[in-house]
Amino acid sequence: MKGKLLSTAVLLLSAISLLTSCLGNNDEKTTYYGETAITSFKLGTLKRTIHTKNSAGKDSVYTTTIDCSGYSFYIDQINNRIYNPDSLPKGVDVGKVICTIAAKNGGVILLKDNDSDSLFYYNTSDSINFKQAREFRVMSAVNSSETATRSYLIDVNVHKEVADSFSWNNLATNNPQIAALTAMRGYALGGFVYVVGNKGAGVEVYRTAESDGATWSAVTPNIALSTEAYKNIAIQDGTAYLLNDGAIYTSSDFKTWQKGASAATIKQLLGSGTKKLYALTTTSGLAASVDKGATWIVEKLDNDAALLPTEDVSFVCRHGSAGDAVDYLTIIGNRADSYSKDSTAMVWGKVEELSAGGKTQAWTYYPIARSDRYKAQRLTNLQAVLYGNGMRAIGGSGRGASKGKAFAQVYTSEDGGLHWPKDTVVTMPTGFSSSETSFALVTDSQHRLWIICGGTGQVWKGLLSGLAWKKEDTIFQ
Known part of the structure; x- marks a missing residue:
């Protein structure tokens, strides 16, 4: 100067x-x-x-x-x-x-x-x-x-990382508790990441702090969990909702569960939006509940309910921006093996209007054209989560007519599930190894992406740099 x-x-x-x-x-x-x-x-x-x-x-x-x-x-x-x-x-x-x-x-x-x-x-x-x-x-x-x-x-602040850079950390290479699970899903709640999975004829629950990942402790629920419990959990407003043996249970820590209403018409609890829980019904349809699972109302579909996924189902909710009182909902998953000619996953979407007097929209089926280069592949144990500006998905080998390769890439969709191209930013970790039928894809409250691997016990945690950047206060009183 x-x-x-x-x-x-x-x-x-x-x-x-x-x-x-x-x-x-x-x-x-x-x-x-x-x-x-x-x-x-x-x-x-x-x-x-x-x-x-x-x-x-x-x-x-x-x-x-x-x-x-x-x-x-x-x-x-x-x-x-x-x-x-x-x-x-x-x-x-x-x-x-x-x-x-x-x-x-x-x-x-x-x-x-x-x-x-x-x-x-x-x-x-x-x-x-x-x-x-x-x-x-x-x-x-x-x-x-x-x-x-x-x-x-x-x-004068300058970023030390590129906004769209992503890196993985291998937190565990052979965790025996995780490795022994033959089926699992993961959930983030209250600053912890939980894994619920099957081991033999029983069900195990483990948790680790979001800041950790290397050390997992067993959680002993106060109720007996069915072997379907791992894929029947939804998180809403700091509470876990569980469909277990025909009833809805709630918990804040996956340990103490309180029994709620009977849910005889519900086959699988899928997920939650801002105001509702969503589920597959025993009559092959969709239903929603605005009262924590006490009552369920059948959802409207714009196409045949036979096109709904019934296996490897993920439910994703993206909240609208400030002033945009809507939830953008996506369901993605596979149909049963009897649909042997299916090469793609089944994808449905809905715009849920939240304001008083908002119009009730029907669920829309997203047909996939043969010429579509970016199809949602029908993969074993397909799982999708909301991360960054869109959804990320991974899966094992292709099912039915799909020629997809196990864990070959991360798929991404920024248009609500219509297209699923290869993700060029978030890629599979080097050295990754997992059972195709037992793994969990999770996002936590700190914007980190987790892959928890059955069979090998690997635990991976990654971060998209732009999501981690701290937002400074701009209002002073």
Whole structure:
């Protein structure tokens, strides 16, 4: 930075002189302001270094420029902090920053040296090093002999990761408890990830903290769980709902279950939306409950109920954005082996309007054209979850007429389940190994994706970097 170095005393005198010189010597009443403040901070165009691969697949580096004027900086006048809650992209050089700063009532803006108490006049043409937080001061005249001074710490935040980068961590390579399960599903509740699965003729429940994954502890339920329990659980508002032996049970910890209403007409509990639970019925239809499973109302379908999946079923709910009072619902799964010509999964969708007086929509079947390059494959133990901007799905070998290969890729859908191309960001972990019929795909409250593997006892946890970025406060009271 090129700037004029001045002592604090000189700066005070200069600020008073500069800000009071225009007051004149007449007797008109002059209003003085008892405070001073920085009122805006804005960046200009900065350089960015990008690492990529060339057409030959080799690492390549190039430098470009990026207009950073659109990144908002919040000014916390209570704590005297200025920062950008939406960090600049990875690779942006903040060592030489041209910025525009404005102060209240034309105050004089000064920049403190990093290594001393020296102060410099701020100039809009100066290049400033923001690789670490910088202290700025602003001075305004209160009267002919006094100035108001205020210091701010300004941070220019830069992401350390690319927004769409994803990485896996192998938390367990051979957990014997997990390895012994012959069928399972996973659920996130109350800061824990639970696995419910079958072992021989019995049912086991294990849990680990979302921050862990290496250590699992057994959970002993206060009721006997059926061997169908693992795939009959839905989570809603911090409560687990279970269909077990013809009744609905609730729990907050998978240990203490309270029996609720009888559910003789329900075959499988699928999942939940904002207000409803959803289930397959014993008459091969869909039903929903708005009273925690006490009563069930048959859902409307726009096509033959025979097209509903009955095995390997996943239920996904994506909540609408703020002000959009809807749930976007997707059901994906397979039909029974008797439908031997099926090569694709069965996918249904619904827009559930939540506002008072909202229209009741029917469930829509999504037929898959032969020419569709991105079909939902009919895979063994197919499982799908909501993650990031869409759904992610994995599965074992193809069933029926499907030629899908076991765990060959992660499938993604960002259009509600209509198309399922190969995911180029979230990929299968290197060294992954699992039973095709026993694994669990789970997302937790910290935006992490889990794969828990029967047969091998592997536990994988991954994170899409953009989902982990902390959102700073932008409202100060």
